[in-house]
Amino acid sequence: MKTRMTELLGIEYPIICGGMFQVGRAPLAAAVSEAGGLGIITSKTQVTPEGLRDEIRKVKTLTKKPFAVNLNLFPSQTATPNDEFIDILIEEDVKIVETSGRSPESLMPRLKEHGFTVLHKVANIKNAVSAEKLGVDAIIIVGNETGGHPGMGDVGTLVMLPRAVDSVNIRNSWRGIFGWEGPYQRLITRC
Numbered sequence: 001m002k003t004r005m006t007e008l009l010g011i012e013y014p015i016i017c018g019g020m021f022q023v024g025r026a027p028l029a030a031a032v033s034e035a036g037g038l039g040i041i042t043s044k045t046q047v048t049p050e051g052l053r054d055e056i057r058k059v060k061t062l063t064k065k066p067f068a069v070n071l072n073l074f075p076s077q078t079a080t081p082n083d084e085f086i087d088i089l090i091e092e093d094v095k096i097v098e099t100s101g102r103s104p105e106s107l108m109p110r111l112k113e114h115g116f117t118v119l120h121k122v123a124n125i126k127n128a129v130s131a132e133k134l135g136v137d138a139i140i141i142v143g144n145e146t147g148g149h150p151g152m153g154d155v156g157t158l159v160m161l162p163r164a165v166d167s168v169n170i171r172n173s174w175r176g177i178f179g180w181e182g183p184y185q186r187l188i189t190r191c
Helices: 004-009 026-034 049-062 082-091 108-113 125-134 157-167 181-188
Strands: 038-042 067-072 096-100 117-122 138-142 171-175
Touching: 026 038, 026 049, 026 067, 038 049, 049 067, 049 082, 067 082, 082 108, 108 117, 117 125, 125 138, 125 157, 138 157
Parallel strands: 038 067, 067 096, 096 117, 117 138, 138 171
Antiparallel strands: none
């Protein structure tokens, strides 16, 4: 199956298993990637840069297909060592990054300098437009029915999606919808 998203990510199907805290580990990411989608491990789950390195290496023993690492930009009581995480991504030759939680603006120069494909997760149209201006390669749109961080608005994905498609020119994907209509709707919305 060929879409703008599959071409960007080097995957077979436009299916992304977004980064999920405490769940986004090597076995899940590798299984999704092996099935033709994009699996994502979460850096925050690994706690330390060396823990992230170990998890990346586990993924690489389980699949040779593309996978990504989520960089968590949420406020936290404990510091998230994203600069050190990026060092590990560079050293381990990871090519795709998902950012979430806040604007990736401070990380974008370094990520682009090192050739990363950057996906950014957003919960509203304003942030989608801002992310595009920052130079992310694709956005992931999440509505209020998604888990983790649905944003402050009470807007569902199916309401936001048409506006997002009309508001940005970069590739976009969406999460939060369950059921048979998901893959069909994703394809017809130009991802």
